[in-house]
Amino acid sequence: MPVHFEAAHGTLSSIWLLVAIPLASAAILLLFGRWMNKWGHILGVLSVLASFVLGLIYFFSLRGLAGPSRAASLNLFDFIPVGGLKVQFGLLLDPLSAIFVLLITGVGFLIHLYAVGYMSHDQGRRRFFGYFNLFVAAMLLLVLGNNYVITFVGWEGVGLASYLLISFWNDRPAAATAGKKAFIMNRVGDAGFVTAIFLMFATFGSVNFADVFNGATSGAAGKTTILILGLLLLLGACGKSGQFPLQAWLPDAMEGPTPVSALIHAATMVTAGVYLIARSNPIFSANASLQTVVVSVGAFTLLFGAIIGGAKDDIKRVLAWSTVSQIGYMFLGVGLGGAAYALALIHLLAHGFFKAGLFLGSGSIMHSMKDQTDIRRFGGLWRYMPITWITFGLGYLAIIGIPPLSGYFSKDPIIEAAFNRPGWTGWLFGSAALLGAGLTAFYMTRLIVLTFHGPKRWTEDIEHPHESPPIMTIPLLLLGVGSIAAGGLFVSPLLPVKDWLMPVFNNPPEESHAHIGQWTSSGLTLLVVLIGLALGIVLFRNGTALHEQPAGPVVRAARANLYGDAFNEGVFEKPGLYLTRALVYLDNRGVDGLVNGLAAFVGGTSGRLRRTQSGFVRSYALSILGGALLIVAATLAVALG
Incomplete structure (x- = not known):
């Protein structure tokens, strides 16, 4: 069925307000800061709340649309009218972008509210909320663009905002370095995205979603072209979502304030790569080899992140590597195609709730423990921080997939779909996803046991840990409710996300091939999860050593990020440095030597003739x-x- 988007009318003709409100707030906070230092955070929070309310209104308006596509496209003005390239600054609200709008603004509002308390004593709070609003506006533009160029504008906007927020405390060398690392590694992925846009225009004569998708499904481009186009888009997605081989920036980004970790690196920006592949599903579904590459990246990354997460002692870095792993599950889902597209999006939504709650919970712990992050120096905190303990525990149970919490309804179906992929690869990718579930249960149990249970291991300067103020605990409680209910709600008849997304994925048929059944898959997954949970309790119930202990090769490799940074340094950074130095030497001795030598000859000759x-x-x-x-x-x- 050809892709076609109806023009927006009525209430939906004002969807530009979703982007305009937080963007205007960011401009006011950043450009007129002297008048906003005292009350700027209120403007920042209210602007995101306003976008969330509008998002709800537009969501229900979209539900009332007739027609198979259920989409409204709005062209605002000519953006690039150059020769044969005609790009409109246009927005698209459809089932896919609508759920992202609600996630970005809904979870974003709770994180903004939490940040009011977390950043209450920071001298740059007004600037922080300005950057926060700028990010929300850019992320909304990314998911609402109706063509790849506008999506890329939002894509670069979130990259800029991410850099500003990661390095917000730029007086700390680690934060400044982390911001630069994120910026540079994302540029590698962005080069793939922008090259894909050039290839789209060269192949289809357009960058509009409808034109590109219709061209990809009609056979207007050869299989090789589709493969190259998909690989370029995948490179961009890996950069933004922290997937192998561009995963190294995301854990270092934990140097930013904890609300940044929750909003950008758990609930929204790092899921942009999943959005890009889901949005481009006609391209990826048109080439089976391309889907296999996406599945391979997801399966490898989910294991990669889980193994490293089990060896980290910094509470935020454990959660960061957990994010890398969980997004691997989402890539696995979108790579499987068909009905699994929706499964990946359900896990993305559920993950937005429980991972944001886990990150904000870690911030609450840091707030109580004078910014300490080493879980080896925690222990016994459940008595002093009961609300944080309960909400963190709900997020923990959700992420490891204990029924009936959200992870059970979102991650388990992806594992089942991986097992039921046709051929021997189904057993391979299904086993990888199953092993990842066990590893997730192990490292998350280690995290919660060392943090909240066992003997006290605090340093002497921590006299009395305490619960965070209500401005921080209320968002934790609401996200805890989401950790319980999100997954079940999204698969229930009340809000069936799978049916809601069918128009976006062109009504994909259910796979008839099955290696294992639903109950077999769920039972096997639960068994593996319980084994990982039990290992975590047995090994760490009495705490752990406060000093570095001799470790085996696997643990040493995990602590060194499985040598991913060393690989990048050896294969890319050092050869790049050597090449740069060689080119500088050639420029100085060769080009400059020739030019300067000729100049010296002419100058010397003219000097002698002058005599x-x-x-x-x-x-x-x-x-x-x-x-x-x-x-x-x-x-x-x-x-x-």
């Missing part, structure tokens, strides 16, 4: 006489010859 211009008449007369004698001699030689 003949002495200003003495007798010298000029002698020169004239010499010249005349030479002419006479030459004339006589010719005549006599």
